[in-house]
Amino acid sequence: MKKFFSLIMVTSTLFSFTSCGKSITSKITDNAINQFLEITKIPRPAYCHEPMLNYLSNFAKAHSFNYASDTCGNFWMDVPATKGYETKPKIILQAHTDMVCEHEKDYPINFQKDGLTPVIDDKNHTITAYKTSLGADDGIGIAMALAIATSDIPHGPIRTLFTADEEVGLIGANSVSNEVIDSDYLINIDGENENEIVYSSAGHLIARHNKVIKMQSVPSTDKKISILISGLMGGHSGIDIDKNRLSAVTVVTELFNSFSENKIDYEICDMDGGGNVNAIATSAKTTIAIDSSKYNAVEEIIKEVTSNFKSAYPNEDLKIEIADINNDAKCLSLDESKNFISLLSSFSFHQGVIKKDGDRVITSSNTGTFMVNDSFCEIGTCSRSHVTADLDSMENEFKANDEKCGYKYIYGSSSPGWDGDPNIKLIALLKEGYSESYTDTKLSSMHAGLECSWLSSKRKGIQIACLGAQISDAHTTKETLYLDTIEPCVKAIVHAIKKLADLN
Numbered sequence: 001m002k003k004f005f006s007l008i009m010v011t012s013t014l015f016s017f018t019s020c021g022k023s024i025t026s027k028i029t030d031n032a033i034n035q036f037l038e039i040t041k042i043p044r045p046a047y048c049h050e051p052m053l054n055y056l057s058n059f060a061k062a063h064s065f066n067y068a069s070d071t072c073g074n075f076w077m078d079v080p081a082t083k084g085y086e087t088k089p090k091i092i093l094q095a096h097t098d099m100v101c102e103h104e105k106d107y108p109i110n111f112q113k114d115g116l117t118p119v120i121d122d123k124n125h126t127i128t129a130y131k132t133s134l135g136a137d138d139g140i141g142i143a144m145a146l147a148i149a150t151s152d153i154p155h156g157p158i159r160t161l162f163t164a165d166e167e168v169g170l171i172g173a174n175s176v177s178n179e180v181i182d183s184d185y186l187i188n189i190d191g192e193n194e195n196e197i198v199y200s201s202a203g204h205l206i207a208r209h210n211k212v213i214k215m216q217s218v219p220s221t222d223k224k225i226s227i228l229i230s231g232l233m234g235g236h237s238g239i240d241i242d243k244n245r246l247s248a249v250t251v252v253t254e255l256f257n258s259f260s261e262n263k264i265d266y267e268i269c270d271m272d273g274g275g276n277v278n279a280i281a282t283s284a285k286t287t288i289a290i291d292s293s294k295y296n297a298v299e300e301i302i303k304e305v306t307s308n309f310k311s312a313y314p315n316e317d318l319k320i321e322i323a324d325i326n327n328d329a330k331c332l333s334l335d336e337s338k339n340f341i342s343l344l345s346s347f348s349f350h351q352g353v354i355k356k357d358g359d360r361v362i363t364s365s366n367t368g369t370f371m372v373n374d375s376f377c378e379i380g381t382c383s384r385s386h387v388t389a390d391l392d393s394m395e396n397e398f399k400a401n402d403e404k405c406g407y408k409y410i411y412g413s414s415s416p417g418w419d420g421d422p423n424i425k426l427i428a429l430l431k432e433g434y435s436e437s438y439t440d441t442k443l444s445s446m447h448a449g450l451e452c453s454w455l456s457s458k459r460k461g462i463q464i465a466c467l468g469a470q471i472s473d474a475h476t477t478k479e480t481l482y483l484d485t486i487e488p489c490v491k492a493i494v495h496a497i498k499k500l501a502d503l504n
């Protein structure tokens with residue numbers, strides 16, 4: 001099968017991507033597609049730097065360009081200016097080398113050693129990979145940067161920068177040295193939507209909040225019940241945070257706070273809510289001990305809370321199920337149970353969007369995991385903001401809340417916000433370039449992490465924009481690259497480069 005699809009690839013390459021008699025941007029586009037097909041042959045999961053570093057340094061040597069790399073696997077190559085344009089502003093074209101490696105169960109592949117098998121659909125003008133992810137995120141970004149940098153267009157100095165390990169926490173962009181970002185203009189070619197320019201992205205702060213606890217026996221007059229919350233939509237804690245999705249953490253804290261308001265004491269035996277700090281919690285399960293005489297009241301509260309949330313969130317399919325439990329599991333003390341709910345409520349209070357500017361989300365927070373087991377209680381949070389100072393003040397507030405409840409604050413990871421400006425010159429030039437292909441270009445502020453967050457923190461006043469060809473289903477075996485969307489993106493970048501070369 002592998003050979004068969006390789007044949008399709010080779011034939012299509014010959015028929016579709018030859019460049020006789022074409023415009024300069026069509027030639028660059030053909031070159032970029034051929035370059036991308038070459039890149040699909042190279043293994044490039046995260047942390048596997050060598051094959052791509054070899055490929056890129058051979059490319060630089062073949063063109064007699066200076067190049068360098070660092071110990072983190074970042075690679076950069078300097079393309080000298082066209083004669084007469086040496087004093088024009090330098091531009092950095094940047095993309096990431098690693099890809100998310102997914103494969104179908106019936107197609108075993110060693111991503112550390114094996115290349116992919118691209119499949120070109122000539123009718124629909126797309127490329128996918130045979131039973132694996134394609135790595136167009138961000139292989140096509142590298143391919144476009146190489147094709148543009150080696151084209152015949154007049155340009156000032158160009159640096160192509162290819163960062164490592166983006167998919168596992170923006171590691172390369174975080175660690176690249178400030179000296180490598182020695183330009184006032186940087187185009188990040190890692191966008192996935194045609195005709196869109198991203199001008200801002202959010203930084204993040206991931207933290208855990210935990211306490212080692214001792215369980216005790218359940219009082220003999222108590223009855224144990226389990227409560228299962230399910231049916232919620234969930235979603236990405238950045239991209240979907242402003243879509244009015246109900247989180248299981250909100251339901252849990254509302255339930256327990258209603259118990260307290262109705263003077264119903266509870267001891268928590270266990271709790272398991274959410275699954276990932278980056279995702280809005282879709283479900284939670286808890287076992288609690290309550291006084292047997294309060295069972296009916298608890299049932300009533302659950303009914304009321306369910307109906308209130310159902311009318312406030314008609315698109316969610318919320319279910320809260322209650323069942324009797326008969327086991328000899330222990331529980332938290334009454335005080336420790338209330339203490340846990342009090343801390344969880346302080347995070348749940350911030351669940352969702354915290355600050356907006358018009359439609360643009362600036363700051364948000366998500367409590368993605370919350371659990372009580374027989375040795376400790378733990379809550380996991382992921383906060384995001386385009387303004388780094390907002391993350392700092394949230395961190396201080398979290399630490400104070402943790403301390404008040406006797407919990408430990410455990411820092412996970414963070415990145416700065418890229419609070420970009422849509423009115424910069426670079427974006428105006430890219431928009432002008434896109435106008436050759438589209439009537440109106442979308443400018444987006446992305447409430448999720450991009451390498452631009454780190455790169456913008458390395459040089460004061462640097463103008464950065466992110467764009468790319470259309471990719472759908474990235475990070476899955478259905479990942480698809482839409483070939484007709486490459487040339488408009490090439491045109492936009494080429495236009496910006498030419499215009500910058502005309503600057504004094």
Ligand SMILES: [Zn+2]
Nearest residue numbers: 137138166190
């Ligand atoms: Zn990417």
